[in-house]
Amino acid sequence: MTDYRQRLLVFAPTRRVASETFVRANLAGLPFEVSAYFGDEFPLDQPGRFAYGLGVLLSKICTRLGWLRLAELPAAFVAWVLIRRHRPDVVLAEFGFHAVRVMQAAARADVPFVVHFRGSDLSANRRLGVLRSRYRRLVSIASGVVCKSRPMATTLEQLGASPSTILISPSGANPALFSVGDPALAAPVFLAVGRFVAKKGPLQTIRAFAGQPQGELWMVGDGPLLAEARRLVQALQVQDRVRFLGVKTQSEVAALMRQARVFVQHSQIAPDGDSEGNPVSVMEAQLSGLPVVATLHAGIPDVVLDGSTGLLVEESDVDGMAEAMTRLMADPNLAAQFGLAGRERVLAAFTLEHHLQDLTRFLQQQIRSTTHF
Template sequence: MPPSVASYVVDFLKPEMLHIYRQIAGQKNVTPWVLTHKRENAEYFPFPEKRLVVFPKTRLRWWRRLVHKHFIAAPWQIYRWELHHLLLTLVRTDAKLLHIYFGHMALHLLPLIKTFPKPVVVSYHGADAGIDTHKPARLAAMREVFRFATQIQARSNSLANDLIALGCPPEKIHIQRTGIPLNEWHFKPRTPPDDGAWQLIQTCRLIPKKGLDLTLNAFAQIKQTYPKATLTIAGEGPLLAELQQLAQTLNIADSVHFTGFLQQEPLRQLVQSAHLFLHPSRTGTDGNREGVPNSMLEAMASGCPVIATHHGGIPEAITHNHSGLLIEENDQAALTQSIQTLLSNPTQSQTLALNARQTIETTFNRDQNLATLEQTYLQLIKG
């Protein structure tokens, strides 16, 4: 029987966390267990119920979060009875290793990290390494996580460097890249439309760091040259109404489609039919940064040319003028010009797309990266 590995994911699983599902559910050389406080979207993320433990959220938990947010500088931590319950569960599941997803959750689980006698892995994904790090109490708690965790995983070298700058010992960091299932995302060469009806897309959460306002403004400029062009924005989030209003203000609402969250099959169909994928990420005012956007990697795997930004771990996936085009953050003029460049140069677009697919096959291959993760687990368990 392969050794048991427990993965702590506070909500299992939000729609945008498909990459985490792939990483946990695909494990074969270890026996995966999931510890969570909320089971969500079970129809989209099936997992054996016998290996899924749900700890109910209590009113005390909500009250504690409220108090710490407004009155106490330090991040809240689990109570003694919660620690006891978690430890008993880890013993019952015979977990040989605990993997805590997202660094901000590790702050709350510090008593468990300090107490659990087996290896503990904490993985950082982007925003969890940048938000509120200017607060002394939060930074001190992060450094305790760095000290007591067995290994700190980062999705990109950029993120790893951020963690080192915050005090993480370099020898504790392991780069664990996300992976795209190549058997699901097939490469399809793009053909320019004869009538100029270009299909542009951006698939992401509708949040500030995704740069969706830049996308809309650039598309408004593109419409002047290609009046039949369309833009599809797939995803959900708090900026929906604001973005819809911006599309109205720019007089492009009839050509912009907001689909909401899409399941994998309709999402693949959307990406496969698109001519260009946009992702002008930028750093949020709260320090929120990308790791490596999964939606961008999926577009690269499918043969859809990508325009993105010099931001976070994106340049580790895209080499400018080789596997995509990169612009600086918040540079709307450069975004517009880059779109014009690729729409008017189909040969260049095809070359970028081919090189991008090769990058996914060699660096962001789900099967290869999952095998690396399992080997890491087994090495840590062996000691």
């Protein structure tokens, strides 16, 4: 007798975004047979994948031309065909803006349908404004919705989602990749990891660092604000103490975290309304035994306990962030104490395995509670 593995069909905008979690899920032996289709793939030798990529492309073109009534049809038609082919027990769509392209297919197929919101798809003013009416339709169709933080859940409820259909589950960090360092013995280094975009607050981080009497600031990442960040460093005359390290692999970031004393991130609501979900880099820093100086933004306070695992300030409070950074840099033992408590907190509730277990239970719940054929 062979064991039956429940079938999960995934639709995602790009392979880069969605594949990692579900490849890990399969490798970990979670109870799903996963088939995934990505909107940026056009393999000529795989007709189904090519058709889905083409359908998504046509939907994007219709949207850009303003043909909104037609925009959902190409991707939805291919998705419906794929649902008929795979006969999944549950369908998962990654990102709200992508889920609206396939929601009619899921509704017509009468299959449990879960949408995974990740952050910018639910916060940026321009995107949310354009999609608001379709998001209302989306949450009425979806049997379940996954998001990263309580503020995101509140937005979903305002769009009409029932609280009983929402799962709040941060993506989680991987303990196998991020081992603990010792901030008490580390060099006086502040570490920031993230794209140089407004919601990550790299310019605010630099301004907070500029008043520090000692130490260096290492910044990992790339993005549209990098050039402005370099100019700001020159203007503040801290170019000898700020290092721009560029994009790094996970293993390289893990090594840098073991060398630093404090992790810093000034997350904030960007001018266009974009905001974080629950930054994975913050969890990875805590797994590495680093104390965190960050903001009271999105899901960060759920993970970082102010005064216990790090220090949190209000968004845009550069002076407050500078004071918090000074406090931890001047007291290596306190930094180590916060770092150890942060690692224990992430291990207890915010690892990748916790997220996958939460997601598995939630998907199975949708299968059990929805009758479909």
